[in-house]
Amino acid sequence: MTEQLKVFDVDYRYIGEETRENVHEKGLWHETFHCWLMDEADVYIQKRSSKKKDFPGLFDITAAGHLLATENVTDGTREVEEELGINVDPAKLVQAGVVRDVIELPSFIDKEFANVFLYKSTFSPTDFSLQDEEVEGIYTVGISEIKALFRNESKVVTCKNLRDGTLSEITLNDFVPHETGYFHKVAEMLEHQLMIRYNGFQ
Template sequence: MAERLKVFDENYTYIGEETREAIHKKGLWHETFHCWLVDETNVFIQKRSSSKKDFPSLYDITAAGHLLVDEDIMDGIREVEEELGIQVDLSKLKRMGFVRDVIRLPDFIDKEFANVFLYQSSFAPNDFTLQQEEVESIHSVPIKDLQALFRGEVDEIIFGNEIPLTLSDFVPHETTYFQAVAEFLDLAKSSGM
């Protein structure tokens, strides 16, 4: 059975529902849940599985997904648990707000109201049980480096085993989305999240 999502107008007012496929074909506004895992100094990014239909092998949000027609925003926590195998402690989850994010491809228009959350905790590599059909790997990147990349202050950053990473290695979110995430990461630091 096809996934059904809520459809919204450009002001984030609910107007109905439609299949996920139709939403992307017609370029209709819908809701997503985005969760960035952070610790004191790092943010975690996922490398999408090479078998994903959309944006295979690109880097992206730690965990994210579409909200189904019968779900509210907080139900998106299931994405963290499904994709990463982490039990979410709600006291460590901070809602940052929503960001409009549009990705346009020749046969695909993804118009999202991305509800962005930060989840602060300490993580070790063995804390993650990855959903292989969704996530190839998880990587830790210094927050300040990812912010510099997202703000366009640098063209590339180096992480892990000297792996260079540019914005073209990420799912092609809008510049305003990347800048908003960089700002949210600042807010988290300043609030002592």
């Protein structure tokens, strides 16, 4: 069955529905769900499967996906369960807002109204059950470190493979090429969470 997505104008006003294929072929604005998992010290990032058609092997949001025409924003939590095997309580999502995010490639134009969320909890390696065709691995990066990377205040950060504990140095070029404004918005979210922690308001 062909996936239908809601289509919007540049001001996020609903104008109709299109197939996912047409949305990317024509460069139409549509909705996505982005969820960044974190704990007290780290942010969790996914490494995309090498089998993926787009951006294979690059690091990205912990879990994300398109919102279908029949779904509301919090229905996007299904992406976290499908890709990572993590059940998310929608009541615990921290919403950052809607961020415009455009990625243009010769094969498609992706114009997203990304509904961005943080989800703070405690996670162990055994909590994750990865969808092989989507996700190659889950890695952790210190909150302060990834915040600095996303703001271009740091060029390199160290991430740890959750499965085997191996360490790797990565740069922003190792991530899916989201817009600068998108990365800055995520950094702003993370800074707010650090302020909450440092001030003792859990």
